[in-house]
Amino acid sequence: MSVEVLDDGRKRISAPLTSEDVRQLVCGDVVLVSGVAYAARDAAHKKMVELLDAGGSLPFDPVGAMLYYVGPTPEKPGRAVGAAGPTTASRMDKYTPRMLEVGIKGIVGKGGRGPEVREELKKHTAVYMAALGGGGALAALKIKSQKVIAFEELGPEAIREMVFDDFPVWVVNDCLGGNFYADTIKPWRKNELLPEELRLS
Amino acid sequence: MVREIDGSELTRVVEELCEEICYKVPEEMVDLMKAAREKEESPLAREVLDLIIRNQDLAAEGEYPYCQDTGSTVVFLDIGQEVHITGADVYDSINQGVRQGYKNAYLRASIVGDPIFERKNTGDNTPAFIHTRIVPGDQIRIQVDAKGGGSENKGRHAMLKPSDGLEGVKKFVLETMAIAGPDSCPPGILGVGIGGNFEMVAVAAKRALMRKVGQPNPDPRIAELEADLYEGANALGLGPEALGGTNTVLAVHVEVLPTHIASLPVAVNIECHAHRTGSRVI
Numbered sequence: 427m428s429v430e431v432l433d434d435g436r437k438r439i440s441a442p443l444t445s446e447d448v449r450q451l452v453c454g455d456v457v458l459v460s461g462v463a464y465a466a467r468d469a470a471h472k473k474m475v476e477l478l479d480a481g482g483s484l485p486f487d488p489v490g491a492m493l494y495y496v497g498p499t500p501e502k503p504g505r506a507v508g509a510a511g512p513t514t515a516s517r518m519d520k521y522t523p524r525m526l527e528v529g530i531k532g533i534v535g536k537g538g539r540g541p542e543v544r545e546e547l548k549k550h551t552a553v554y555m556a557a558l559g560g561g562g563a564l565a566a567l568k569i570k571s572q573k574v575i576a577f578e579e580l581g582p583e584a585i586r587e588m589v590f591d592d593f594p595v596w597v598v599n600d601c602l603g604g605n606f607y608a609d610t611i612k613p614w615r616k617n618e619l620l621p622e623e624l625r626l627s
Numbered sequence: 628m629v630r631e632i633d634g635s636e637l638t639r640v641v642e643e644l645c646e647e648i649c650y651k652v653p654e655e656m657v658d659l660m661k662a663a664r665e666k667e668e669s670p671l672a673r674e675v676l677d678l679i680i681r682n683q684d685l686a687a688e689g690e691y692p693y694c695q696d697t698g699s700t701v702v703f704l705d706i707g708q709e710v711h712i713t714g715a716d717v718y719d720s721i722n723q724g725v726r727q728g729y730k731n732a733y734l735r736a737s738i739v740g741d742p743i744f745e746r747k748n749t750g751d752n753t754p755a756f757i758h759t760r761i762v763p764g765d766q767i768r769i770q771v772d773a774k775g776g777g778s779e780n781k782g783r784h785a786m787l788k789p790s791d792g793l794e795g796v797k798k799f800v801l802e803t804m805a806i807a808g809p810d811s812c813p814p815g816i817l818g819v820g821i822g823g824n825f826e827m828v829a830v831a832a833k834r835a836l837m838r839k840v841g842q843p844n845p846d847p848r849i850a851e852l853e854a855d856l857y858e859g860a861n862a863l864g865l866g867p868e869a870l871g872g873t874n875t876v877l878a879v880h881v882e883v884l885p886t887h888i889a890s891l892p893v894a895v896n897i898e899c900h901a902h903r904t905g906s907r908v909i
Contacts (some may be wrong), residue, residue: 499734500734537869561679582737616862620863624801624805
């Protein structure tokens with residue numbers, strides 16, 4: 427079992443994740459991620475999909491694995507990692523269905539996902555979670571180690587194996603098709619101050 | 628009297644600014660974030676703001692940059708017309724400062740040399756995006772901005788019709804923020820340009836972001852528009868990280884320009900909470 431429920435309601439997870447694990451994570455949950463996640467962003471995703479399209483396999487075992495959308499700053503001497511907050515997830519939307527097909531179960535980034543990705547998360551029983559956007563320094567404290575495992579030539583966009591230590595994230599899109607962003611802003615929108623097109627009912 | 632300034636001075640100042648701003652945001656951002664925390668109504672948003680404030684404090688200690696996206700380097704140069712820059716090419720001098728600053732301060736190289744073919748990282752965050760203006764005097768003012776790509780991507784630009792008027796402009800600005808949502812890492816700043824032409828309005832929006840955060844435009848009509856847009860943007864309810872709340876923006880800055888009788892250009896440049904800028908006069 428890779429999901430542990432803490433006394434305060436937060437959930438601690440570590441990869442590899444199973445469908446059963448993913449089903450326990452619902453929109454709005456605060457999750458502490460520990461263990462291995464693979465850092466990959468735009469250029470690495472493009473290359474990974476090219477590899478799969480050519481009949482190859484990924485440079486890591488994707489089954490039950492977690493992806494983290496990040497391109498860290500170079501680490502200072504004596505530090506495991508530099509600033510390492512999440513990057514915008516929707517830029518990876520085009521590649522995500524392919525990643526889910528080969529077994530990725532959890533993704534951490536920032537910002538929303540498109541309807542197609544939300545559907546695919548449902549289909550493959552996978553989860554998307556958001557970390558604190560722009561919180562690069564805080565994120566660094568929650569990453570114990572990292573090493574480049576592929577595409578070194580991409581510099582900050584190389585694929586890294588990172589080891590998280592209770593890295594905090596919010597569940598944004600669960601495997602039931604939920605979308606936390608849509609739900610959570612509704613009570614705070616002041617329709618009376620906004621043009622008609624921007625009102626929420 | 629012509630005053631000579633050596634190009635290496637530009638290099639030194641740009642290097643220092645790059646190193647400084649990526650760790651320490653302007654004091655106004657710290658104050659405004661604390662003020663937002665005080666007045667925020669959503670409990671979850673208060674937790675988020677606490678995290679952002681901790682991130683500000685931690686980065687300021689100098690071990691980890693504020694954000695892993697240490698930006699494209701945007702440089703605004705106001706060159707006094709009495710200045711003669713010697714010894715090196717102006718733009719080379721600035722790029723050398725970026726190169727050294729990004730290397731010495733362990734900042735991320737985030738620029739690709741061409742946008743569409745190979746997209747190969749240049750490895751040192753050059754070239755900077757440089758805007759020059761010739762001004763009276765014998766000094767150079769240099770402002771450096773490390774602009775994150777996530778919020779930059781959410782900016783929008785439109786050539787409205789004059790008949791769209793003030794309401795059309797307001798709607799466009801608020802729509803831009805609503806669409807940007809969590810991708811733009813709120814709560815930050817909206818830089819709005821109105822008027823000019825196709826390219827000038829975008830630069831005006833960026834220049835609006837360079838103003839001291841929260842300082843209103845000196846023209847009272849524009850200041851009133853800024854206040855309206857501030858209220859409207861916060862009424863969107865996105866809140867910090869767009870997890871719901873009453874603080875979506877910390878400030879709205881508007882700059883206006885004369886325009887053509889046929890035109891009403893508007894541009895919105897969104898800044899995230901990692902607003903990293905600083906300036907020096909030499």
